[in-house]
Amino acid sequence: MLDLRRMMLLSDLADLGSVTAVAERRSITSSAVSQQLRVLEEEAGATLFRRDGRTLGLTRSGQVLAEHVRRVLVAVDEAMSAVAETRDRVSGQVAIATFNMGIPTFAVPLMHRLSASEPDLRIQVQQETSSAAIRLLRQGEVDVALTCHYDFVGHEPPGGLTTVPLLFEPLVLLAPTHSHLRVRKHGLSALADGPWITGPQNSGLGVAVVRAGESAGFTPQVKHRVIGAQNICDLAATEVASAIVPRLSVPEKLEGLIVPGLDLGGRTISAVVRAGRQRDPNIALIMRTLHAIAEDALPERKSGGTLGVAS
16 A cells, blocks of 8 residues: 555655755655655555666656656545535635735735635735745645746646636836837837846746847847846836836836837736645635636726736
């Protein structure tokens, strides 16, 4: 009989890629993880792992078992959801991991709406990158992941999880006000010789700036790199450089810096849950409320791009 806890370690290894990372996730030692995986291998009666120096990878047998483990964990989630449906009220804790702008856009309104109507429901929020939020969701550390995916970046839907698009958020250009007329006449190429502010290299916003510049026939001169769209907006407010940011990150006081009418792509904000948890009353309430918050965001401020329900 295969042990569920050991199978979860196998799933961790498949997702995280190293024994050290599994140990950190489960708050146990690397040697304890290795020992439990060896026992699992004996229980399975097959070679599940291959060693390459200090790296422990999965064999074909290990990959097959890891895929079945994910199905088992979905079944466990479904069982827990079925039990939760027998409760006569919403109660307990729901843990949410979200990217930075997911906090003011969705997490804060969610807590405001439910704190009064559902006093027995506790919401816990932690800030993570979208990829880290998905990883925590897979490991059962959180119940809901709020993620963003840029439409010009490759994306593979995560197996065993259900992704529910909430909102499509366009990217907008923030530029010094003295340059707006030139941009309207000549497009983004009017900013070819000017400085830019964006995120770290290979980040979604970093890619967006490079992509937009190349489409306009130039390579952007990136002078400032910071983490977080709000920080980019704060720097753009000095009007020393241009920036491309998600529409909802622009505070009302900076709307005058937006140059409207440009198609710069955008990103989809989604709520992701484990497939077996959808019937859990707590999760279902969270998802309904997130949808309502997304609907309320639609009649947004008129300048710049237009928000839309993601499809």
